[in-house]
Amino acid sequence: MASRPVVQQQNRGVEGVPGGIKQKNMAAEGRNRRALGDIGNMVTVRGAEGKQQQLPQVSRPLTRGFCAQLLANAQAAAADKNKKPIAVNVGGVAANQAAKVPRKQPAQKKVTVKPKPEAVIVISPDTEEEVEVKEKKSRRKAAAEDSSRKTYTATLTARSKIQDIDAGDLYNELAVVEYVEDIYKFYKEAENESRVRDYMDSQPEINVKMRAILVDWLIEVHHKFELTSETLYLTINIIDRYLAARTTSKRELQLVGISAMLIASKYEEIWAPEVNDFVCISDRAYTHQQVLEMEKRILGELEWYLTVPTLYVFLIRFIKAAAIPAAADPAMENMVYFLAELGMMNYPTMVMYCPSMIAASAVYVARCTLHKTPAWNETLKLHTGYSEAQLMDCAKLLVTCHFEAAAGQKLQVIYRKYSNPQKGGVAELPPAKFLLAPPAP
Template identity: 55%
Template sequence: MGSRAVVVPDQQPRGRGGKQKNGQAEGRNRRVLRDIGNLVPVPTVEEKPQNQISRPKPLAEVVNGGGAVKAAAAAHKKHFDPPKPETVIVISSDEELESEEKKKPVAVIARKSRVGSSRTMTSILTARSKALCGPTTKPKDPIADIDAADADNELAVVEYVEDIYKFYKLTEGESRVHDYMDSQPEINSKMRSILIDWLTEVHRKFELMPETLYLTINIVDRYLSMNAVPRRELQLVGISSMLIACKYEEIWAPEVSDFIVISDNAYVREQILIMEKAILGKLEWYLTVPTPYVFLVRFIKASVPSNDHREEMENMVFFLAELGLMHYPTIILYCPSMIAASAVYAARCTLNSNPLWTETLKHHTGYSEDQLGDCAKMLARFHSDGGGVEKSKLKAVYKKFSSPDRGSVALFPPARSLLLVL
């Protein structure tokens, strides 16, 4: 903070009578003291206290009422006041670049002018062109609202369906089985495929719900992964698993006697009930699991939001999915949601849907087209290997989806685009 200057009046010569000269002469001979940055004490006389001398007004101020002096003072203040800093507004990145380069050494500026100047100016011009012309990239396809048509359907639970499927995705790993054939001394993957093929035929004869077949396969695999089963009891595990699934899914479940008849009296009632109890004990009664079926229903809806061609797509998707579940490597290598999404992708490739994968499918499945490639190729190979019924002994799935009520989708040629890259 600047020091306050005290102006001390000059000692004027006195006249004969000890009186000062008139105010005009005093105003003409006085000097204006500047701010010297320090306090100057006023000399005093011990005998008499010196009266403070006030500066008289100039004659011009007295005569003209102070108007001229005020104008002169204003002009003087305008002349000597320090200029106020101006606000600098940067309107272009060129000025900012120029000001930054002024602060740097000459060598740095020269090097930048040789190396980065053209790149900087190019990027600036490109940015300005994009701002004027608008975005050049093609916008992504909008995500369709697949639940809009079911807004008034209370059974569709539109308010909770997204949270339900998020929960399915989080918990599908808990009921997924891993490679267990090494722990089965009398059973191999071929025997398992024969069992699933027979259970598919039984499921069709009893006209059961689709959910029952998928839950039956899940129960069979989970029990075989926990307990070693003799070869002679493998079919018993199959019919007991289907009995449990029917009690869980069906309104009118088949009776134990029906399974005895369908198995050609290979087992008695007590054997089926004992195996049923053993399976439930091993699984700890954990039956509410996300099978591929729950994902298939949702992903088919995302694939065909409207009812146009939905039946054909639905039959093809279920055909490929059941082909995959019948083969042991599919359920070992891939989780239920990926099997379902790959079945949808392979079905779209088989039916030549355009595009093969959409943003809506990517959003609801959680998988990109590249992630589904391997599993979809496997399903297409299963379709190709069974193109002729004589090529495969496992005919239940092909018979089921060769019938007119299933759209005869098993007779369609397999996806060529997936087979060419094998």
Template identity: 55%
Template sequence: MASRVAVHQGPNPKANLGAGKQKIVQADGKNRRALRDIGNLVPVPAAGGKTRISRPATRDGKVLVNGGKPADKHNKKAIADGAPGNVRKDAVKVKPDEVTVINSDKEQVDCREEFLRNGINRAGGKSGRTYTSTLLARSKVACGMANKPNDSIVDIDAEDVNNELAVVEYVEDMYNFYKEIEECGLVKDYMGLQPDINARMRAILVDWLIEVHRKFELMPETLYLTVNIMDRFLAMKTTPRTELQLVGLASMLLACKYEEIWAPEANDFIAISHNAYVRNQLLAMEKSILRKLRWNLTIPTPYVFLVRYTKASLPYDSQVENMVFFLAELGLGNYSTAILYRPSMLAASTVYAARCTLNKTPLWTETLKHQTRYSEDQLIDCAKLLVSFHSECGAAGNKLKAAYTKYSSPDRGAVALFPPAKCLLSVKASSS
């Protein structure tokens, strides 16, 4: 028996606008003509207990009937369009197996969720695997990829979603920006332009600044910004050796004003230098540095990348963190690492050298590669330099022991006392 369908006609524009309810207008049977096969129309319950008809499937503007064939004038029969039950006698009965049912929106959503959950079983079996996935699995087995461990990329910010200070929504964009502008803070080779100072004098100055930084209990960011300001100034202005320490003091004074909440005063820096300079000299050097740098102190230093890359070195280990910053401070004092490598590469190499020193496996993970954008081969040269600094800082004849003493204390894990990474030292010996 053909289904009885009620058609709900839209509001009449000539109807009274004050009417509270819409009226059901019955068709007169002259203006509306029904299809012979209305199996693609499904009565859908509407609000208020009324019934509406879902939209028929069409192709090129034509109504589809009888398995998708366009309707013509010979297979249309007129029926009354009115209340339920008013169906013309000549309406064609549709067999149940010929009715094509269009699912409602809710049923379509349920089917889609089941598809995403279980997948499409093209082979008709119970496994739910597609033909493509089967071929891909066979290819992996043939190539030996199926036996490799599952080293996937870990979302290192997942635990900080509710931490407002972690700014998870912007952290990726921030580090993309840091990678783009880090070239602005690169220091060119300036020792050839300095007739009165050399790399050894710079190393002595940085070693002393590490001690001053520890004495004042300053933030880690301050030390890295201090060295960056000092190097950029020395690359722009010829400086006599008598003013080299003054440049270091003024650079740390500026870095403290930029990074610290309670920055040491100028008199504190004068006192810690044993009154080698007076207050006016320190302030004059501070002004000179700002003019040369054009007040540009917002530079991504290695510390910015060290924090991010250490977080990506999973699982978290305090020894790895202390070793990373120990090797990074050794790299600050070396002129070659400051000139040859950009901050992001120096930070990534430091993390790699720290993991090698502590025998972490794997030495370089997919998560670290994703966050740093450096492969293990790109970091090997810089990491060997850092490990060589580690092997030399504990030597008896080495007088630059500020970083070594700082990280030999138990509160920093005494990581300086660990033996250097033998794997990197052996690579260096074989290559030489």
């Protein structure tokens, strides 16, 4: 209990006496110096007798590489501080002086280029012949290159005359521009499979005139029912293929016609006519059951093969090629269809020529009738596959059909149809008689 106040007084005396504060500050100062001494490698330790001893200073051997490294570090620091150079002393030697020590560079070897020995050419009679042969070969090569260049130029010139008929349908998905050339190439190969052969000799009760009357009447029925053009051309194709495969009596010929149109309507139309419509249009010459039985007979004979390249599929492509580069030409289109229907009704034309040639000839005769120049060009030749000379015989038959229709024969349905102002009255135009003239000697 008596020692407690003494301790407090001693504590207060230390804090109150100025000497106590000085000792405290000196102690702190001693610790700071010791820390600075550590940084400068001046650390001291107490000896055995209590005396302070200085540690030996660690020295690093000054090498040329080390001096260069120090100099690079000092220059980098100086660049950061306003690009002021800083001199660094290492072991009493300035770093910049150490950097000035020249390095020995390896001696560069001199490269000597030896001149190539000049070849001495000795001209002998044999070598003169070889030189002449080489010169001839070079002349032939130059001539071949010149001829190939001329051929290439001629090809480019010919191609420049061909118009791209599908350029306006690039964004029309229904035009299938990417595949249209392949599609028509397939049509040209497949049209011979469904081509009609001459069957009149195998039909004892049917002749060419009866067939023409049937086709003329079916064109009128087609017009009254307002069916599509595809239906008409497929109907005639079905009739001819059936008659070529099976003998038919005179009484059943009209039944074959309306049954074939019923099949084509079901194949092509969205809203096909009913069986009763065909019974009524035939003035009830046949019953409902007879039409269905004939429909079944025709499909069985044709083996349900209805997807065929008819005349119509070639007409739409060739008309498109004929209307280039001009826009839509209604007179041209109506004239082509007029001539095509005349050719379809004419039995010799249908038997002698394939559908693509009849379509191309109809386009050619239409251009001649409308005085289009030139009558045949490279674009039409490319897309039809026929030259003007190849079409001349078929074209003459079509011109003859046009001339006979205008002369006022009994079968006038096609002529009246295309004499209508809605069709441009193209049937009333004078036929291209100059095509019937014999060629000049």
